[in-house]
Amino acid sequence: METTQRGKRVALLGNPNVGKSSIFNQLTGLRQKVGNFPGVTVDKKTGTSILPSGQKIEIVDFPGTYSLYPTSLDERVVLNVLSNPNNQDYPDAVVYVADVTSLERHLLLLTQLRDLNLPVVLVINMIDLAKEQGITVDIPYLKKKLGVEIVCTDAREGTGILDLKTTIENLLQELAVTTKDDNTFVSHYPSLKNKAQEQIQARLGIKNAYLAQLTAHHYKNLPHLSKSDVQLVDEICQEASFPRIKYQIDETMARYDEFQPIVKNAIKEEPNPNISFSDRLDQILTHPILGTGIFFLFLFLMFQAIFSWASYPMDLIEEGFASLTVFTKNTLPSGLLNDLITDGLLAGLGGVLVFIPQIAILFFFISIMEEVGYMARAVYLSDRLMQKFGLNGRSLIALLSGGACAIPAIMSTRTISNWKERLITIMVTPLISCSARIPVYTLLVAFVVPATSKIWIFNTQGIVIMGLYLLGVVAALGSAWVLKKIIKTQESAYLMLEMPDYKVPYWKNIVFVVYEKVKAFALEAGQIIIVISIVLWALASYGPEGKFEQAESQAIELAEQHHLDEQATQDLISSKKLEVSYAGILGKVIEPTIRPLGFDWKIGISLISSFAAREVFVGTMATIYSVGSAGDDERTVFDKMAKDVNPITGEKVYSRASSMALLIFYVFAMQCMATLAVVKRETKSWKWPIVQTLYMFVLAYGGAFIAYNIF
Incomplete structure (x- = not known):
């Protein structure tokens, strides 16, 4: 051992x-x-x-x-x-x-x-x-x-x-x-002795009788057994006619027969004619209509809190990174290292870490649902609806967890015993907007709805974000319904669930969960962002030989023609250099494909880079606009994006239509390599990740195209 x-x-x-x-x-x-x-x-x-x-x-x-x-x-x-x-x-x-x-x-x-x-x-x-x-x-x-x-x-x-x-x-x-070897409970019963069990003990050298019984029952799925051991156990079980299912039932019943009287004699419960507090709450919270309404009200309040509570710490983080960028630029000697740190690392990290307060609030609410015992009720409440779409009540746990991160959400589907329901849940879970999309939504929704806009007492931006989440839910359920018709299985579906009593949340547990999730986001996303920021900075700062000089000359000539001041001239030079950089060339290559959606080459670069992780979109934009601007380090990435105009049409790049199209694209698109890796591992095949990526891309492109032309 x-x-x-x-x-x-x-x-x-x-x-x-x-x-x-x-x-x-x-x-x-x-x-x-x-x-x-x-x-x-x-x-x-x-x-x-x-x-x-x-x-x-x-x-x-x-x-x-x-x-x-x-x-x-x-x-x-x-x-x-x-x-x-x-x-x-x-x-x-x-x-x-x-x-x-x-x-x-x-x-x-x-x-x-x-x-x-x-x-x-x-x-x-x-x-x-x-x-x-x-x-x-x-x-x-x-x-x-x-x-x-x-x-x-x-x-x-x-x-x-x-x-x-x-x-x-x-x-x-x-x-x-001392090591005791008599720690048995019921395996010594003669009725549970079996010839296969005894032979497995003798042939494989297993000392413990119950371990031999488990080996006889599970040998086909025990990873530590060699092929020869599996073959040997298979021969023993067939020769002894080992009744696997009957043996399991007999064992379970023997155990209950043994400990049920013990528990009955050990526990005394005072008779209580009143309905328990949990039962009274369940009459409301598990009611098909009232309970569903309360659940959606809870989600609505959660999204309002994400935008209301998080705004102040987000402002402080944003101001802190802006000040740090200015301080670093003024302190370090001018040159390559200065540009790398300020325009690459700090711009990329600051653009993403500012959303930590919103992610913390999201996990805070999900943890509360788990702690008080409400999550089990939500699963029970949703089971009948989920079955209509080929899912299981336990699928709700994955779908709700998908609001935090698709990776643990997909892993949580292991609690679904039915293969078809589990596979469908895996296939549609990435359509649920995860916390990594919050930075993207928060940045882009400001181009669609003003921050000061309200409907009664509610922040309109929060309502729009909830609408995007609900759109993902509708897409997930619709996709599940289609997959239900396509995927065939002989397994029967059922839900077995224990309802825990309601409890006051244990705040220490909630703090631990929020701390671990935020830490994971900051470290894992931070590592990706640092690498991508450095690569993007390099691609945006360098280009083919002679192109930068040519772009600068053209910019100066244009500035003189339009009588631009010194600051506007520097901005134009930086923008023209960015356009002929390696990053600009890459964006230009894919621009014809995404132009029908209202996207330009800069957005194209972000779409490519964000495939590593969705939240990288914001860091990419921060890096691109830091490299592509001059003398405005104190301005936020939003301010820089808001100033960007299409040089051909003269219209804003981030108009209401293009921003809404981009939001819809991110609602539906599969843009997370880690999620694909987990899907491949859970399904043990590349078939399903490829199918998943293709159908989500079709949804994303089609949805963005419709949104751009409607808005």
Whole structure:
């Protein structure tokens, strides 16, 4: 069993919605990092916890799962790790989190862990809710019958966390002295013995009986088994006529028969004739009409908040970058390095990082929905509608998450067991406007609707942005309906979902989520933007030999003819040089293709560069207009774009029509290489990413063309 330099490895396991994230945050604090489990794109949260003695241990937060018989990819990750003791993530011990208000439903996986001979600490969480609901638990009795150490916690307030750390420390110390091999719960029942299981133990050298049973059931999908091992197990199972499904059912029923009486005797609940608070709320929030209206009202308020609350910090960030640019330009010696930093790096970064407040607010609202338990209701409420479009109620989680980022949203579809519904969800999720489009929308919507415009008390720009999001939703549902008719499958569709009780949000969890998401945006987008800004600056600052001199001479001649002042002359020279630069040449090549949409060659450059990441559009514009202007470093990218005119028609480049066309293009277009990579990985084929890119481009081009001619 492998351990890390940090010490022992402890797994955090449990069903969904039991408070695992709160326990994880309490144990690890800020000592966290997010990666992926080996071979898959499933998120792996790890953190360091310091025990009372000062010992450091690694905590691995596994995806929520109901049992070791997975119905989704997230659950399969848990099985893959625990079925292979040589796996690099295999734990030395397990902290198993269960909700005291639903304890019976949460013990199935616990008993399976016991039969794998894993040392377990059972955390009975949410004891505050137990007190409110008149629930008492006989901990000594439960501890004796289940054969595990038990700690009661209220993770939201931090109650019991010190006791949990002490219990983990004691358990690890016991492991250092002796290794128990009798930690079984029900696998010793004669009715669950099987010839295949015994032969697999003997032939593969598996000591644990229950692990051999899991191998017999899952051997075709266990990545650690070699081809020869798979063939061997297959022969054993066929020879023994191993009844996989019947065996799973018998095992599950045997476990419930064992622990149901234990829970019944251990938990006493005072009779309450009144309807619970959660049930009363559900009568309103899950009502087909009223509940749907409340959900859309919530989304409306969220978009208003994004524009109202974020405006002040955005102004400060924008002013800060403008001042930093002027200071840097005046401090550094004139030359190549000065131009690279001010016109390349600072212009590109400033154009994107200014939108951090809006992204933080978006994740703040999504986290609140998760924390209070409302997300599960939204899934339930939407299931009937989603089924009509070939989707699943769980698709709502992906579609809502797509409002933050398409990549984790597509990864979240692993919770959808039906292959067709999962594939359709993957194919349409990028149509949901993600947070990376917020910078683009915010910049361009100002050319369509004035910032001071209001409808009653509501900001008109916020209403337009919500309209763009709703347009993406309509496009996603319409595309899903078409794909439903095209993709065929024999699988039946169903939704199995546990409704957690409503809770006051745990603000520390929300802060962690917002911090991690903003950090990821700033670092990942920042890295891309730095590279692209440098490349664009170079392409915009250099051109074929002699072209710059020729462009300067033409600009001076035009300036003299039109009697331009010194500042206007310098602007004209910079603009003409940009037009003959390598960036200008690239833009000119694609300009005929995009001219019917009202786009010029500068926009063409941004469309190409933003394929790396949508938010790069703003950074690209900031870089282009910084290189293509002179003496106006304090002006924002919006101000510079607003001044740009078409030299042929004399009309503004960013007219209402062209800006609306560009907005529509970004609503529909697939412009994120990382998303395509994830789609390829999740579907295990290049077929679906290619189909996805093509149909979204057709939607984008057609929609932009219609918008340009209407507006």
